[in-house]
Amino acid sequence: MRFPGVTALNDLTVDIEPGIVGLVGANGAGKSTLIKILLGLQPASAGQAWVLDLDVARQGELIRERVGYMPEYDCLPPDVSATEFVVHMARMSGLPPTAARERAADTLRHVGLHEERYRPIGGYSTGMRQKVKLAQALVHDPQLVFLDEPTNGLDPAGRDEMLELIRRIGTEFGISVLVTSHLLGELERTCDHVVIIDGGRLLRSQPVEAFTTDSGTLVVEVEEGRDELGRALARAGLTVRPEGRTLLVEVTGEHTFDLIRDTVVELDLLLIRMEQRRHHLEEVFATPAPPVPPGAAVSPRGHAG
Amino acid sequence: MTTGTIHDIGYRHYQGRRLGRSYLLRSLYVHNLRSAWGLGRPARAKVMPALLAAIVLLPAVGSVAAVALAGEADALIRYSAYPTYLQPVISIFVATQAPVLASRELRFRVIPLYFSRPVLSLDFVLAKLAAMTTALVLLMATPITVLYVGGLVNKVPDAGAHLRDFSLALVGVLLFAVVLASIGLVVAAFTPRRGFGVAAVIAVFMLSWVFVQIVQGIATARTQFDLAGWLGLLTPFTLVDAVQVRLLGAERAGGAVPPGALGGLVALLVCAGVVALSIAMLHRRFRRGADL
Numbered sequence: 001m002r003f004p005g006v007t008a009l010n011d012l013t014v015d016i017e018p019g020i021v022g023l024v025g026a027n028g029a030g031k032s033t034l035i036k037i038l039l040g041l042q043p044a045s046a047g048q049a050w051v052l053d054l055d056v057a058r059q060g061e062l063i064r065e066r067v068g069y070m071p072e073y074d075c076l077p078p079d080v081s082a083t084e085f086v087v088h089m090a091r092m093s094g095l096p097p098t099a100a101r102e103r104a105a106d107t108l109r110h111v112g113l114h115e116e117r118y119r120p121i122g123g124y125s126t127g128m129r130q131k132v133k134l135a136q137a138l139v140h141d142p143q144l145v146f147l148d149e150p151t152n153g154l155d156p157a158g159r160d161e162m163l164e165l166i167r168r169i170g171t172e173f174g175i176s177v178l179v180t181s182h183l184l185g186e187l188e189r190t191c192d193h194v195v196i197i198d199g200g201r202l203l204r205s206q207p208v209e210a211f212t213t214d215s216g217t218l219v220v221e222v223e224e225g226r227d228e229l230g231r232a233l234a235r236a237g238l239t240v241r242p243e244g245r246t247l248l249v250e251v252t253g254e255h256t257f258d259l260i261r262d263t264v265v266e267l268d269l270l271l272i273r274m275e276q277r278r279h280h281l282e283e284v285f286a287t288p289a290p291p292v293p294p295g296a297a298v299s300p301r302g303h304a305g
Numbered sequence: 306m307t308t309g310t311i312h313d314i315g316y317r318h319y320q321g322r323r324l325g326r327s328y329l330l331r332s333l334y335v336h337n338l339r340s341a342w343g344l345g346r347p348a349r350a351k352v353m354p355a356l357l358a359a360i361v362l363l364p365a366v367g368s369v370a371a372v373a374l375a376g377e378a379d380a381l382i383r384y385s386a387y388p389t390y391l392q393p394v395i396s397i398f399v400a401t402q403a404p405v406l407a408s409r410e411l412r413f414r415v416i417p418l419y420f421s422r423p424v425l426s427l428d429f430v431l432a433k434l435a436a437m438t439t440a441l442v443l444l445m446a447t448p449i450t451v452l453y454v455g456g457l458v459n460k461v462p463d464a465g466a467h468l469r470d471f472s473l474a475l476v477g478v479l480l481f482a483v484v485l486a487s488i489g490l491v492v493a494a495f496t497p498r499r500g501f502g503v504a505a506v507i508a509v510f511m512l513s514w515v516f517v518q519i520v521q522g523i524a525t526a527r528t529q530f531d532l533a534g535w536l537g538l539l540t541p542f543t544l545v546d547a548v549q550v551r552l553l554g555a556e557r558a559g560g561a562v563p564p565g566a567l568g569g570l571v572a573l574l575v576c577a578g579v580v581a582l583s584i585a586m587l588h589r590r591f592r593r594g595a596d597l
Contacts, residue, residue, distance in 0.1 A: 039421045041595055061423050065323065069421035077413045079346050091332045092422045094323035103319060110316060120347065136418060141319035173316040 014195055014205050016178070020170035022187030022194040022208075023180040030200040031180040032072060035146045038178075039069055052143060065094065068137035072149035072180075074129065078122030082113055082132045085121065086139050093140035100139075107135045110173075111165060127158040134165065138175070145169065147179040151186060163190045217277040220260055221246045223270035232263050248277065330428045337436030340409075341402050350405075357398045358444055361391050365448035369455030378461040384449045384474030385549050386558035388481045391448075392542050395485065396510040398444055399437075403489035404502035406433050407587070412497050416594040426595070430587045434483070434580075437490055441482035449474055470555075477549040484545055484576050485510075487583035494590045513540040514560075521561050534563040538575050547572035 012034070025031050036042040038051050040060030049056040051063045076085065083104060090100035108117045111131040116124070121132060130150060137145050147166065151159045167190050170177045181187050187194055188208050196203040222229055230240045230247050236259055239250040249260060257274075264271045336345075343351035364382060371380035388395060410416055419429060453471040461467065489506050496502040517540040524533035537543035537560045547562035549555040551569025562568060 041417060041420055061425075064421055065423045067421070069418070071414070071417055073414060075414045075418055077409060077415055079350065084345055088332075088336060089418060089422070091336075092329060092419055092424055094325065094328060094423060095319070096322060096324060096328075099319065099321050106317070140323075140422075168316075174318070 012197060012200060012202050014202050016195065016205075017193065018176045019192040020166065020177045020179065020190060022184075022191035023178060023197065024182065024184050024187055024194060025180070025197040026182055029182075029197050031197065032148055033200075034197070035069070035148055035178070035180070039064065039067065039146065066143045068140065068142035068145040068175075070133045070137040070145065070147045070150060072152055076121045076129055076132055079120055081120055082108060082117040082124075082128075082135070085132065086135050089136040090139040095140055103139050103141070104135070107139045108132075110138070111135045112161070126153045127155070127161075130154060130158070130162060134162075138169065138173075142175060144176040144178065147177060149180055149182075151181060151183075159186065166190050216251045218249045218251055218256070218260070218274055219243075219246050219277045220249055220274050221272040222264065223272060225267060225269045228267055229263060229269060232267060233260065236263065326423075326425065326428065329424055330432055333424070333429065333432035334436050334439075337406050337433050338439055340405050341436055341440035343405075353401050354398065354440075357394055357401070358447070360394050361398070361444055362448045362451065364391065365451040365455070368452060369459070372455060372459045372461065376459075378456075378459075381452055381456050381461060383556060383558070384452060384471050385477050385546075385553070385555035387449050387452070387474070388445050388478065389542050389546055389558035391445075392510070392514065392559070395441070395444065395481075396507055399441070399485050399489035399510070400503045400506035402440065403437060403486070403493040403506055404496075404499050406437055407490040407493035408497050408499065408502050411494065411591070411594045412499070414594075416591055420592075420595040426592050427588060429591055430584055433490060433587070434486055434584065437486035438479075438482045441486055442478055445478045445481060446475060449478065473549075473553040473555065477545065477553055477555065480548060480576060481542070481545045484541055484579055487580045488541055491583040491586050491590075494587055510541060514542065516540070517543060517560055525561065530561070531564055533561040534568060537562045538572055541579075544572055544575055544579075548576065 012030075023031050023034065033042065037044045038049055038056060040056055040063060043057070052066055054063045054066075056063065080088075086104040086108060087100050090103050091097065095103060108114075108131075111134050113128060113131050113135065116128065121129065124132070130153075134147070134150065137147065150166065151162050154162055163186060166177055166179055169175050170192075177191075179187065179191065184194065184196070191208050193205070193207050195205045220229070226242065226245065226247060230242060233240045233247070233249060238252070238256065238259065241248045249256065251257075260274060261271075339345050342354045365387070368380055368382045372378060382390065410419075420426060449471065453467065456467055457464070488509060492506045492509050493502040496505045517536055521533040521536050524530075524536060534547075537547055540560070543560040543562060546555075546558050546560075548569055550557050550562050551566055552573065563571060
C-alpha cells in the first residue's frame with residue numbers, strides 16, 4: 001500500500017508514505033483544501049493526485065470506500081445519540097446493518113465513549129464530540145483516515161488523549177493517518193513524518209526525527225547558576241538565551257546534548273530538566289529546509305545567519 | 306482516565322462485506338423516512354407528525370361514522386377531494402417535516418460526511434425526495450383508505466364505482482405527494498434556519514392558494530373562465546387537482562382548473578417540471594453543502 005502522491009494547491013508536490021503523517025500549516029495554509037481535493041469533494045483546478053494508488057479525479061468513489069474523514073468543524077446533529085449516528089454512518093459506508101451496529105459499538109469503545117453514547121450528542125462536551133467525529137471516520141475500518149485538526153478546542157488533557165489515540169490508530173489499528181494541525185509541537189510527538197505547507201506551497205516534508213535531532217531548541221533548567229552555565233555554553237560556541245528561570249539553547253547536533261551535560265558537571269550545578277522545546281511554526285518557516293549546518297549561528301527567532 | 310482498562314481490548318479489522326449503491330440508496334431512504342416521522346429522534350420530534358396525522362385522519366373517521374349511524378352514503382367524503390379539503394393540515398405537515406429532511410443536515414454540516422463516503426450526491430437527493438413523498442402518501446392515503454373500507458363495511462351502493470374512484474384517488478395522492486414534497490424540500494433547503502423554513506413552506510402553499518383564489522375570482526367575475534382555470538396551475542393543490550379532474554375523471558375539489566384534456570396534460574407537465582427542477586436545485590444545494 002502506498003498512500004498519496006500529491007500534486008495540488010499551488011505547485012505542491014509531495015509523496016507521502018504509509019504511517020502517521022502530520023500536515024502542518026498556519027490557518028489558511030491550504031490543509032483542509034488539500035484533504036478535500038484528496039477526498040474528491042473539491043476538484044483540483046490543475047494537477048493530479050493519487051490516494052492509495054487511486055486517481056483522485058477518476059476513482060474518487062473507490063477512494064471514498066477506503067478512507068475515513070474527520071472534518072475540523074462540528075458536523076454532528078444534536079438530536080441523535082452517538083450510537084445511532086455512528087451506526088448510520090457505518091451503513092453509509094456500505095456495512096450491512098448487523099455489522100454496522102457491532103462496528104459502531106466497538107469503535108465508540110476504542111475512542112473512549114461509553115455509557116454516554118446512548119445520550120443525544122447535543123449534550124456532549126467538545127472532547128466527546130471530537131471522539132464521535134473520530135469514531136465515524138473509523139467505523140468502516142478504512143485503510144487511511146484524514147483527521148482535520150482533531151485537537152481543535154480540546155483542553156490539554158483531552159489533547160493528550162486525542163494524540164495518544166491517533167498514535168494507536170497508526171500503530172495498533174494499522175490504519176494510515178494524515179493529521180493536520182497548526183501546531184508542529186503536538187504533531188512531532190505523534191507522527192512519523194511531517195509535511196509543512198504555507199500559502200499552498202510545500203515548505204518541508206521530512207521524517208520527524210529530522211526536526212527533533214538536527215535542529216530545535218532545548219530548555220535547560222538548573223537549580224542555581226543559570227547565568228554561569230549560559231556563559232560557559234556560549235564560550236563553547238552554542239547560541240544561548242535566557243528565558244525566565246531557564247536557558248534556551250539551540251541544538252546544532254548530537255554533541256549539543258553532551259556539551260550541556262558535561263558543562264553542567266564541570267560547573268557542579270544541579271540540573272533540573274533538559275527538554276526539547278515545542279517548535280513554533282514561524283521558526284520552521286524562517287529556517288531553510290535543509291538542516292542548519294553545524295556551527296552556524298542561528299538567532300533565537302530563527303533568522304538564518 | 307477511567308477508560309484505560311477497556312482500551313486494552315485490541316482493534317479488529319472488518320473483513321465482512323461492503324454493500325454497494327442500491328444498499329446505500331435503500332438505507333438513506335429508510336433513514337429519511339424514519340426522520341420524517343420523527344423516529345430515531347427524541348420523543349418531542351414525534352409529536353408534531355403524529356398529531357398532524359391524527360388530525361388528517363379525523364374527518365375520514367367522522368365521515369365513516371356518519372355513514373354508519375345515519376346510513377347516508379352521500380356523507381362519505383369524495384376520495385379525490387380529501388387532500389384539497391385538508392390542504393391546511395397537509396401544508397403544515399410538509400412545512401414542519403420537510404426542514405427535517407432538507408435542512409437539518411445542512412445546518413449541522415453533516416453533508417460532507419456523506420459525500421466523503423461512497424454516497425452519490427444524486428442518490429442522496431433522490432432518497433430524500435422519495436422518503437418525503439412516501440411520508441406524504443402515508444399521511445394522505447391512510448384516511449382515504451379508511452373512507453373506502455368504511456364504505457365497504459357499511460355496504461354503500463355502487464361498489465364498483467367506489468373501487469375505481471378509490472384507485473384513481475390513490476394515483477392522485479401519489480402525484481400530490483411528489484409535487485408537495487418537491488416544493489417543500491426545495492423551499493426548506495434554501496432556508497437553513499428551521500423556523501424560517503417552516504414559515505417559508507407554509508407561505509408558499511398558503512399564499513399561492515390565497516393569491517390564486519383572488520385572481521381566479523376576478524377572472525371569473527369578468528367571465529374569463531378559461532383564464533381562471535389556467536391560473537389554477539399557480540398553486541400546488543389546484544395544479545394536482547387539475548390533473549385529477551381532467552385526466553383521472555375526478556370532480557373539482559377546490560379552485561377552477563384549466564379546460565379540457567389539454568389542461569390536464571399541461572398540468573401534468575407542470576408537475577413533472579416542478580419535480581425535475583427541484584431535484585436539480587436540491588442536487589446543487591447539497592453539493593454546495595458538502596463544500597464547507
